[in-house]
Amino acid sequence: MMETPVPSEMGTIPSGSPTYIKLLVTYRELLVTHVRNTRCLLDNLLENDYLSEEDAEIVCACPTQPDKVRKLLDLVQSKGDEVCEFLLHVLQRLQDAYVDLQPWLSEIGFAPSQLIQSRTVLNTDPVSRYTQKLRHHLGCDSKFILCYGQKEELLLDDVYMDTVVELVGFANESLGLLGSLDGLLDHSTGILNEQAETVFVSGNAGVGKSMLLQRLQGLWASGQLDAGIKFFFHFRCRLFSCFQASDTLCLQDLLFKHYCYPEQDPEEVFAFLLRFPHTALFTFDGLDELSSDFDLSSAPDTTSPLEPAHPLVLLASLLSGKLLKGATKLLTARTGLEIPRQFLRKKVFLRGFSPSHLQTYARRMFPDRALQTRLLDQLEANPNLCSLCAVPLFCWIIFRCFQHFYSAFQGALQLPDCTLTLTDIFLLATEVHLNRTQPTSLVQRNTRSQVEAFHAGRGTLHSLGRLAHGGMERSLFVFSPEQVQASALQEGDLQLGFLKAVLELGPGGEQLSYEFFHITLQAFFTAFFLVVDDRVGTQHLLRFFQEWAPPGKTAAATCFPSFPPFRCLGGRRLAREDPFKNKDHFHFTNLFLCGLLSKARQKLLQHLVPAAALKRKRRALWAHLFTSLKSYLKNLPRMKVEGYNQVQAMPTFIWMLRCIYETQSEEVGQLAARGICANYLKLTYCNACSADCSALAFVLHHVHQRLGLDLDNNNLNDYGVRELQSCFRWLTIIRLSVNQVTDSGVKVLYEELTKYKILTYLGLYNNQITDVGAKYIAQILNECKTLTHLKLGLNKITSEGGRCLAMAVKNSSSIMEIGMWGNTIGDEGAKAFAEALRNHPSLTNLSLAFNGISTEGGKSLARALQRNTSLRIFWLTKNELNDEVAENFAEMLRVNQTLTHLWLIQNQITAKGATQLAEALPRNTGIVEICLNGNLLKPEEAKMFEAEKRLICF
Template sequence: MEQPVPSDMETGEQSKSPSHIKLLRINRELLVTHIRNTQCLLDNLLKNDYFSEEDVEIVCACPTQPDKVRKLLDLVQSKGEEVCEFLLYVLQQLKDAYVDLRPWLSEIGFSPSQLIQSRAVVNTDPVSRYTQKLRHHLACDSKFILCYGQKEELLLEELYTDTVMELVGFTNESLGLLGSLHGLLDHSTGILNEQAETVFLSGNAGVGKSMLLQRLQGLWASGQVGGEVKFFFHFRCRMFSYFKESDVLCLQDLLFKHYCYPEQDPEEVFTFLLRFPHTALFTFDGLDELHSDFDLSSAPDISSPTALAHPLVLLANLLSGKLLKGATKLLTARTGIEIPRQFLRKKVFLRGFSPSHLRAYSRRMFPDRALQARLLEQLEANPNLCSLCAVPLFCWIIFRCFQHFYSAFDGALQLPDCTLTLTDIFLLATEVHLNRTQPTSLVQRNTRSQVEAFCSGQGILHSLGRLALWGMEKNLFVFSQEQVQASELQEGDLQLGFLRAMLEMGPVGEQLSYEFFHITLQAFFTAFFLVVDDKVSMQELLRFFQEWVPPGKTVVASCFPHFGPFQCLGRSGLAREDPFKNRDHFHFTNLFLCGLLSKSKQKLLQHLVPVATLKRKRKALWAHLFASLRSYLKNLPRVQTGDFNQVQAMPTFIWMLRCIYETQSEKVGQLAARGICANYLKLTYCNACSADCSALSFVLHHFHKRLALDLDNNNLNDYGVRELQPCFSRLTVIRLSVNQITDSGVKVLYEEMIKYKILTYLGLYNNQITDVGATYIAKILDECKSLTHLKLGLNKITSEGGKCLALAVKNSKSILEIGMWGNTIGDEGAQAFAEALRNHPSLINLSLAFNGISTEGGKSLAQALQRNTSLKIFWLTKNELNDEVAENLAEMLKVNQTLKHLWLIQNQITVKGVAQLADALQKNTGIMEICLNGNLINPEEAKVFEDEKRIICF
C-alpha cells in the first residue's frame, strides 16, 4: 500500500520523537527470536489497512517462522513510522500472544500516540481464542442448574446459595470458615503444604460439591474469579472409568481431545500452558466415583507432558504436581475419602446449609413473600424437616415436592407436623414424578393417591430398580444406552426425570450415557428393587450391610429372640479394596431398606409385593441390624475415665443410628439403646449433621441411665441442638464444640438444662456465640449447681458477655474450670473476672488467653489473685500485658502459694518484668512454671534466668 509523502512539519515532529523504524531495525534479531505468532500481527495490519492481501500472502509464503517474521518486519519498515508504531502497539496490547517481549517493551518505555491508540486491535492469538472458547463452553455448561427431574430450565444464578465451607487441617481440625468461593483460589489462607498443588473439597452426599464447581465455572466464565486463570479444565472423575486398561494418551490429548479442542494452533496453546502452568485451573469432581483399584500414591511418576500413559496415571501426576506444576487443582470427593498428604495444599469441608443459608435458599425458591413467610414459619415449627433441609439436595427435593402440591391443590401448602424420614421424602418425590404421566387440566386437578401412583408406575420402578442394583453391585454410576435399553426402560420413562442423559467425552469422542440424578436416588431405587422383587433372597437383601463389617472380620451372631433364629451374613463378594470407593451409596441403600421395610410403609408396599414377603424380609433385616449393632459396639475401643466408661464410636455407628431412625419403630429404638453398654459416648469427627441428631435422640431417649455425649467437631448447628431435646434429660456431659452453633441453639440448651439441672460439663468452644448467648450460658451456670466445666473459647463474646459470665462464675460454688480463650472481653471483662476470682471457693483452671486484655485488666487480675486460694492454672497467653502487669503479678506471687501454672506467652513483657517475676519466686514455693515464650526478651537476656528452672523464656 502506498504511503503519502510526509509534510515538512510532520518530518520535523518525527525527528524529535524516537524513530520506530530504527527501533525495529536495531532490535530485529530480538523480535525474530521472540515473535512466534505472525498471524495475529497480519490480522491487525490488514484490518487497519496497513497491509494489503498481497502483503499477507507474501509473508505467509515464507517457509519458516523466522523467515515470516523477517519478511513482515521488512514490509512494515518500508511503510513508514506510523506502521512501525502500530506494530509495536499490537505487541504491547496483546500481552499473552507476545509474552516474551513484555520486558523489552517496558525497557524501551514505548508509549503510543493518540492516533495509534485510536486504531482497533483484534486478538486472534490462539491462546486468547482458546480462552474465549473455554469461557463460552463453561458459561453454557454452568448457566442452568442440573435439577432433580427438571422439565423446565432453572438459572443457576437465580437459585445458587452458598453453603458453609470450613477450612480444616490434616487431621480435620477446624481452621475457621471460608467466606466465599474466591477463598478456594486464595493462596494466603488455609495452606497446609506450600509444595502441594491440590485443593481438596470434601462433603457428604448431596451437600453441593458439584453445584459449587458449577458455580465456580460460571464465575470464571464471566471474569468474576481467577483473574490470572486463562485455562479452566473441568473433568468428572467417573469419565476416567471409560478408559480400558490398555488405553494410553499424552497430556495434550487428555486436555484437548477429551475436553475442549483449540480451533487453531493447538501446539502453540499447549506450549503456552507448559510455560505458564499457573494460568491453569483444573477441577476434578467426584474422586469417590472413580471405579478403579488404582492407588494415587503409588502411580508411576510422569514428568514429561509428551509421555504416553494411562489417563489415571496422568490424573495422579496432575494432582501431585509432577505434571503442570504450579497449576491450581480442585478435587472433590465424598466424606471418608482421603488423598495423600503430599498432594494436599488446602482442605475444605462442605457443611451444607446453616439456618441463615436455609432462609436465603427459601427466599430464592419461594419469591412470593407471603408464601415464603408461611413456609419458614412451618419449617421453624418442624426441626426434623429443618434438619433434613441442612443438606442442599434434600432441601431442594423437599421444596420442589411442596411446590408441586401447592400448585396441584390450589395453594394448600402445608408441611406435615409428623416426623418425616428420608425414605418418606424420596417416596414423595417419586410420587410427584410418576404423576407427570397424568394428563393435566385447568379444570380438574390430579387427585390420585400415592398407592395409585405407585401401582400405575410399578413396571417403570421395577426397571429403574434393576438398573440401579446392577450398577450398585459393580460400583457403576453411569450407564450406556445399551445398558438402559437392556433394563426395559422405554423412551417415555426417561422423560420422568429419574435418569438424565449426559454427553461425555470418552476414548472415542462424545458418547451418550445415562445416570441417576444423584447417587442417593440410585441407592433408593436399589433398595426399592430389593424390597419389591419377590425373587430377591435374604442374602441378596442384606448384601450391602457387609460394608459394616471391619476388614478381615466376619459378623456371625445369634439374633434377638423377638425376631426368631437368623444367622447374620459374613463377607460377600463386594470389593473392599478400592481406594477411591466411598461407602455412602451402600449406606444409603441400607438406610432406604430400613425405611421401606418399616411397618408404616406396609400400607403402600403391600400393593406391590405380598405381605408375607414383606414380613419375611423385615424380620431378616431387623435381626441382622441388631446383631451388627451389638457386634460393632462390642468391638469398639473403651477407656475408663473416672466414673465414665467411654466408648469412641466411628461414622459407621452414625449410619447404624440413621438406619434405626428410618424404621420409626420405638421397639427398635429401645433394643438399640439396650445395646449401648457405656455411659460416655464419644462421636467426635464423625461428620454428623443436624439430621443425625434426630437419629441419635431416637435411640438415646430410651437410654435410662445418665450419659455423657461428646459431639465435638461435627456439623450440628442450631437445628441439631433442637433435635437433641428428647435426650437432654439423660445428659450430664454435653460437648458441642466446633459445630456452627449460634445464640439460637444456646437458648435451646438453656431452656432444656434448667429443667433437669444435672449438667456437669458444657463444651461450646469455637462456635458463633455472641453476648446474647453468653447471657443464656450465665443463666445455666446460675441454675445448674453441679456444673463444673465450661468451655467457651473462640466465640464472639465481648466485654458485656464477659461481665455477665463473670458474675455467674462469682456466684457458683461448683465451677472448677472456665475456658474463654479467643474471645474479646478486654479490660472490662477481665476486671469482672477479677471480682469473680477474689475469694472464689472452687475455680481451679481459668483461661483468659487471647482476649485483648492490657494493663488495667491485667493489674486487676493480679491483685484479685492475692485473695484467691483455689486457682491452680491460669492462662493469659496472647494478650497485651506489659512490665507493669508483671510487677503486679510478682507481688501476687509473694502472697499466693496455691497457683501452680501461670502462662504469659506472647505478651509485651521485657527483661525488666521477667526479673521482677524471678525475684518473687524466691518467696514462692508453690508455683511450678511461669511460661514467657514470645515476649520482648532475647536469648542473651534470658541467660540471666537459666538457674531458675521455673522461668521458661524459650
C-alpha cells in the same frame, strides 16, 4: 535521514523520521527470533488493506517460519512507515500471540498514534481463539442446570446460591470462612503447602460441590474470574474409569481430543500452555466416583507432557504437580475421602446452608412474603426437615415439594404431622414426578393418593431400580443407552427427571450416556429394588452392609454364616485405596432400605410386594441392625474416664444411627439402646451434622441411664442442639465445642438442662456465643448445682457477659473449672471474676487467657487470690499484664500457699517484674511453676533466674 542508533537487546525508539521503518530494520533479528505467528499479522494487514492477497501468498510460500517473518518485514517496510507502525501496534495488542516481544515494546516505549489506534485489530491468534472457544464451551455448559424432576433446564443463576465454605488445615481444623469463590484461587490465604498445587474441596453428598464448579466455570466464561487464567479444563473424574488398563494418552490428547480441540494450530496452543502453565486452571469433579481396576502403584509416574501414559497416571501426575507444574488444580470429593498431604495446597469444606442462607433461599423460591413466613415457621417446627435443608440438594427438593403441594392444593401448604425422614422426602419427590405424567385441565386437579401413584408407576420404578442396583453393585454411575434399554425403561420414563442425558467423553469420543440426577437418588432406587423385587432374598438384601461387620467378617456372615463374601463390593479397585476410595453410595442405600422397610411404609409397599416377603425382609433387617450395632460397639476401644465407661465411636456408628432413625421404629430404637454398653459416648470428628442429632436422640432417649456425650468438632449448629432435646434428661456431660452453636442453641440448652439439673460438664468452646448466650449459661450455672466444669473459650463474650458469668461462678459451690480463653472480657470482666475468686470454696482451675486484660484487671485478680484457698491452676496467657501486675502477684504469693500453677506467658512483664516474683518465691511453698515465656525478658536477663527452677522464663 536520522542516524541509526547502536542496537541492544532492548532499546528505545530512534528519534527523527521516518521512525518505524528504521526500528524494524534495527531490530530485525529480534523480531525474526520471537515472531512465531505470521498468520495473525497477515490477517490484520489484509483486514486494513495494508497488504494484498498476493503479498500474503508470497509470505506463506516461504519454506520456514524465520523466512516468512523476514519476507513479511520486507513487504511491510516497503509499504511505508504507517504500515510498520501498525505492525508494532498488532504485536502490542495481541499479547498472548507475541508474549516474548512485550518487554521489548515496553522498553522502547512504543505508543501508537490516534490514526493507528483507530484501525481494526483482529485476534486470530490460536491461543486467544482457543481461549474464546473454551469460554463459549464453558459458558454454554454452565448456563443451565437440569434440576431434579424437570423436563426443562433452569438457569443456574436462578438456582445457585453460595454456601458456607470453610478453610481447614491438614487435620481439618478450621482456618476461617471463605468470603467468596475467588478465595479458592487466592494464593495468600489458607495455604497449607507452598509447593503443592491442588485445592481440595470436600463436602457431604448434595452439598453443592459440582454446582460450585459449574458456577466457577460460568464466572470464568463471562470474564469475572481471575483474568490471568487463559485455559479452563473441566473433567469429571468418572471419565478416567472409562479407559482400559492398556490405554495410553499423552497430555495433549487428553486435553484436546477428550475435552476441547483447538480450531487451528494445536501444537502452538499446547506449546503456550507448557510454557505458561500458571495460566491454566484444571477442575476435577467427584474423585469419589472414580472406579477402576487399574493398579496405579504398578505404573511409573510421568513427568513428560509428550510421553503417552495411562490416563489415571496423567491425573495423578497433574494433581501432584509433576505435570504442568504451576497450573492450579481444583479437586472435589465427598467427605471422608482424603488425598496425600503433599498434594494439598489448600483444603476447604463445603458446609451447606447456614440459617441465613436458608432464609435467603426461601425468599428466592417463594417471592410471596406470607409464603416465606409459613414455610420457615413449619421448618422451624420440624427440626429434622430444617436440618435436611442445610444440604442444598435436599433443601431444593423440599422446597420444590412445597411448591408442588401449594399449587396442587390451592395454597394449603401444610406438612404431615409425623416426622419426615429422608426416605419420606425422596418418596414425596418420586410421587410428585410420577404425577407429572397425569393429564391436567383447568377444572380438574390430580387427586390420586401416593399409594395409587406408586402402584400405577410400579413398572417404571422397578426398571429404575434394576438400573440403579446394577450400577451400585459395580460402583457404576454412568449408563450407556444399551444398559438403559436392557433395564426396560421406556422413552417416557426418561422424561420424568430421575435420569438425565449427558455427553460423556470416552476413548471413542463423545457418546450419549445417562446418569441419575444425584448419587443419593441412585441409592434410593437401589434400595427400592431390593425391597420390591421378588427374587431378592434376605441374604442379598443385606449385601451393602459389609462395612459394618467386624474385621475379617462380612455383613452377611454376621447374621447368615453360610452366605459367601460379597465379591461385588470388594472388586478390584485401585491398589492405593487413598485417595480413590469411598462407600457413601452403599451407606445411602442402607439408609433408604431402612426407611422403605419401616412400618410406616407398609401401606405403600403392600401393593408392590407380597406381605410375607415384606415381613421376612423387615425381620432380617431389624435383626441385622441390632446385631451389627452391638457387635460394632463391642469392638470399639474403651477406657475408664473419671468413673465413666467411655467408648470412642467412629463415623460408621453415625451411619448406623441414621439407619436406625430412618426406620422410625421405637422397638428398633430400644433394641439399639440396649446394645450401647457404655455410659460415655465419644463422637468427636465424626462428620456428624445436625440431622444426625435427631438420630442420636432417637436411640439415646431409650437408654434410661445417666450418660456422657462428647460431640466436639462436628457440624451440629443450633438445629442439632434442638434435636438432642429428648435425651437431655439423661446427659450429665455435654460437649459441643467447635459446632457453630449460637445464642439460640444456648437458649435451648438453658431451657432443657435446668429442667433436670444433673449436668456436671458443659463444653461449648469455639462456637459463636455472645453476651446473650453467656447470660443463659450463667442461669444454667445458677440452677444446676452439680455443674463442675464449664468450657467457654474462643467465643464472642465481652465484659458484659463476663460479669454475668462471674456472678454465677461466685454463687456456685460446685464449679471446679472454668475455661474462658480467647474471649474479650477485658478489665471489667476480670474485676468481676476477681470478686468471684475471693473466698470461693470449689474453683480449682481458671483460664482467662487471651481476654484483653491489662493492669487494673490483673491487679484485681492478684489481690483476690490473697483471700482464695481453692484455686490451683490459673492461666493468664496472652494478655496485657505488666510489671505493676507482677508486683501484685508477688505480694499474693507471700500469702497464698495453695496456688500451684500460674501462667503469665506472652504478657508485657520485664526483668523488673520477674525479679519481684522471684523474690516472693522463698516465702511460698505451694507454687510449682510460674511461666513467663514470651514476655519482655532478654536472654541475658533470663539467665539471672536460672537458679530458681520454679520461675520459667524460656
